[in-house]
Amino acid sequence: MDNASLEITNKNNRLFLVFAGELTLYNISKLQTKIETLNLDQSEEVILDFSKVTFFDTASALMVYNLQERTSQSHIEFQIVSAGKDITDMIKLIKMHKDKTEAIKRLKKKSYLEMLAQLLYSKYLGFLSFMAFFGELFINTISYIGRVKHIRYKEILFEINENGIKAISIISITSFLIGLVVAYQSAYQLKLYGANIFIVETLGLSILRELAPLITAIVIAGRSGSAFTAQIGAMKITQEIDAMRTMGFEPYKFLVIPRVIALMIIMPILIFIADIMGMLGGMLIAYKDLDISTTLFIDRFSDVIAAKHFFIGIFKGPFFAFLIAVIGIYRGLGVKDDTQSIGINTKKSVVESIFAVIMCDALFSIIFTNLGI
Amino acid sequence: MKYIIEVSDLKTVFGDKVVHDGLNMKIKEGEIYGIVGPSGSGKTTLVREMLMLQEINSGTIEVLGYNISNINHIQAQELRQQWGVLFQAGALFSSLNLRENIALPLIEYSDLSRKTIDEIVDFKLSIVGLKPNDASLFPSQLSGGMKKKASLARSLAMDPKLLFLDEPTSGLDPISARDFDALILKLRDILKLTVVMVSHDLQSIYDTIDTLAVIDDKKIVYEGSVDNISTFDNEFIRTFFKGYI
Ligand SMILES: Nc1ncnc2c1ncn2[C@@H]1O[C@H](COP(=O)(O)OP(=O)(O)OP(=O)(O)O)[C@@H](O)[C@H]1O
Numbered sequence A: 001m002d003n004a005s006l007e008i009t010n011k012n013n014r015l016f017l018v019f020a021g022e023l024t025l026y027n028i029s030k031l032q033t034k035i036e037t038l039n040l041d042q043s044e045e046v047i048l049d050f051s052k053v054t055f056f057d058t059a060s061a062l063m064v065y066n067l068q069e070r071t072s073q074s075h076i077e078f079q080i081v082s083a084g085k086d087i088t089d090m091i092k093l094i095k096m097h098k099d100k101t102e103a104i105k106r107l108k109k110k111s112y113l114e115m116l117a118q119l120l121y122s123k124y125l126g127f128l129s130f131m132a133f134f135g136e137l138f139i140n141t142i143s144y145i146g147r148v149k150h151i152r153y154k155e156i157l158f159e160i161n162e163n164g165i166k167a168i169s170i171i172s173i174t175s176f177l178i179g180l181v182v183a184y185q186s187a188y189q190l191k192l193y194g195a196n197i198f199i200v201e202t203l204g205l206s207i208l209r210e211l212a213p214l215i216t217a218i219v220i221a222g223r224s225g226s227a228f229t230a231q232i233g234a235m236k237i238t239q240e241i242d243a244m245r246t247m248g249f250e251p252y253k254f255l256v257i258p259r260v261i262a263l264m265i266i267m268p269i270l271i272f273i274a275d276i277m278g279m280l281g282g283m284l285i286a287y288k289d290l291d292i293s294t295t296l297f298i299d300r301f302s303d304v305i306a307a308k309h310f311f312i313g314i315f316k317g318p319f320f321a322f323l324i325a326v327i328g329i330y331r332g333l334g335v336k337d338d339t340q341s342i343g344i345n346t347k348k349s350v351v352e353s354i355f356a357v358i359m360c361d362a363l364f365s366i367i368f369t370n371l372g373i
Numbered sequence B: 001m002k003y004i005i006e007v008s009d010l011k012t013v014f015g016d017k018v019v020h021d022g023l024n025m026k027i028k029e030g031e032i033y034g035i036v037g038p039s040g041s042g043k044t045t046l047v048r049e050m051l052m053l054q055e056i057n058s059g060t061i062e063v064l065g066y067n068i069s070n071i072n073h074i075q076a077q078e079l080r081q082q083w084g085v086l087f088q089a090g091a092l093f094s095s096l097n098l099r100e101n102i103a104l105p106l107i108e109y110s111d112l113s114r115k116t117i118d119e120i121v122d123f124k125l126s127i128v129g130l131k132p133n134d135a136s137l138f139p140s141q142l143s144g145g146m147k148k149k150a151s152l153a154r155s156l157a158m159d160p161k162l163l164f165l166d167e168p169t170s171g172l173d174p175i176s177a178r179d180f181d182a183l184i185l186k187l188r189d190i191l192k193l194t195v196v197m198v199s200h201d202l203q204s205i206y207d208t209i210d211t212l213a214v215i216d217d218k219k220i221v222y223e224g225s226v227d228n229i230s231t232f233d234n235e236f237i238r239t240f241f242k243g244y245i
C-alpha cells in the first residue's frame, strides 16, 4: 500500500512536484504535510507531474485542488503534466462540487452580531410561547371549573396515584436519610457546647420549614416532571395530540389540567409525610448520639416549634407542584417531531423545574422574613 | 352542486420556504377526492390546514360552510364533531384500549348509556372488519393493518359527514390495501361520506377516487377525473402514471 511518493525539485524558481505510485487516502497524509509546508514565496511556477502515478482517488484530487487554490491566490503559475484522463476528470469533479459547497457556505456565514440577535430573538419567542401557554391554561381552567360535570375525576385520581401514592416510599426514605444526616452533623457541634437539647430546634426549623418541602419538590421534579414531558412528548410524536385536537378534545382539559390539579393536591400531603420521616430520622440520632429520649424530644418539640413553621412548609407545596407540573407539560408540548427532542426537553424540564422551585423558595423566604413569620 | 370544502388562493410559508401559493380546490359532497403530488409538495400540510392544526398565511379555506380562519370556539367544536380523521400512523390513544378509544368521543359528546355506547362500538368495529374480542387490546398490541382499521373505526364513531385519510394504504401489504380500498368504497355508499384522501398508491387511486387533484409547484396543476389524466402534460403526472396511461 505504502508506495506513494513525492519528489520536489526546484529549478530557477520553478517547482517540480513528481508524484509516483498509488495515491490513495490511506497513504497521502505524508505527501499532504510535505505540500502544505512547501514554501512558495520564491516560486513563479508549480508543475505537477503525474506520469508515474498508477492510482488516484478523491482524497488525492482534493489535495491537488487545495494546492491549486493556494497558487492561484498568490498568483503563481500552475500546471499539470502527463496526467491521464482519469486524473483530470477527478480534479474537475472536485472543482465542480467545491464551487457548489463554497457558495452555500458563504451564504450561511453570519456575523456575531447577527447570531446574538438571533439568539435573543429565539429567547424572546420562547418567552412569548410560554406566556401563550399560560394564557391557554388560564382560560381553560376557568371554563373547566365553570362546568363541574366536565371535571375529569378519573384522570385526576389516576394522576394522584401515579405521582403521589407511588412516590411515598422514595420520599419517605429520602427525607428519613436527610433527617438522619442533618441530625448527625449538628449533634457533633452541639455536643461540643453541651447544648444537646437544641437538636430539637435545629431539626424542627430546618426540616419543617425548608428541607422537607425542597426534598419533596426535587424528588417530584425528577420523577413526575420528567414523566410528564416524556409522556406528552411521545404523544406529540405519535400524533395523538393532533388526533385529540381534530376530535375537539382540548389537550389542556384532558392532559394538562388533571395533572396540574393532581400534583397540587398531593404535594402538601407528601410534604407532611416528609416532615414526619425527617423528624423520625432526627429523633433516632438524638436518641443514639445525644441521649435524648423520644418523650423528651417530643415534649421539647411541642414546646419550642411553633405550628407556623409546619404550615409554611405545607403552604409551599401547591406552589412547587404548580411550577413542576406546568414546566413539565410545557416542555412536553414543545417536543418537535423527532426522538432527540424528547431527550432534550425532558432534561430541560427537570433542570428548569428544580431551578424554579429553588427560586420560588428563595422568594418565599424573603417574603416570610419581611412579614415577620 | 354543493361543495363540502372550498380552498381559494391559499398561501402557506414556512420560514422563507413557500409551500402553497395561489392554491384552489373544490371538493363536492359525496365524492372520494384524492390528492397526489411529489414528496414535499405540501399534501399533508394542506390537510392539516383543513383540520385547523396549522395556521394559513393567506387565502381562505371553507369546510362544511365554516370559514376556518374566521371561526369561534363553539363553531370550531361543532365542525370537529362532523369530521373524522385517519392519521397515517393511526394515532390511537396509547393509554386506552380499542373499545375505550372508540367510545371516548361518544362518552364525551353524548349522554348515551354505557350499554348503547358499547353496542355502537361493536358495530363500528365490525364494519371496519375487526373482531369483537379485539376490543380489549391496547394499540401497542395491534398490527399495522389493525391499527389502521381501528383508527378508522374511531374516526367513524360520531357518524361524520367528512372523512380525511392521510396515506391510508401506506405500510399495508397489497391484499390488505385492496381490502381497505373496498372498505372505503363500501363506507362511502352506506354512510354517505365525503372522503378526502392523500395517497401514493396508484392502484388505490384508480380503484377508489372520483376526483383527482395533483399538487405540483405550489399549486393544483390538475383537478378532474382519473381517466382524463393522460391528456394532461406534466412531468410528475407522466412519471407517476407511467405504465398506466
Ligand atoms: N413544521 C414545519 N416546519 C417547516 N417546514 C415544514 C413543516 N412542515 C412541513 N414543512 C415543509 O413543507 C413542505 C411540505 O411538507 P408536507 O409534509 O406537506 O409534504 P407532503 O406533500 O405531505 O410530502 P410526502 O409525500 O413526502 O408526505 C416540505 O418541504 C417540508 O419541508
Ligand SMILES: [Mg+2]
Pocket (backbone or CB within 6 Å): B043, B044, B045
Ligand atoms: Mg405527507
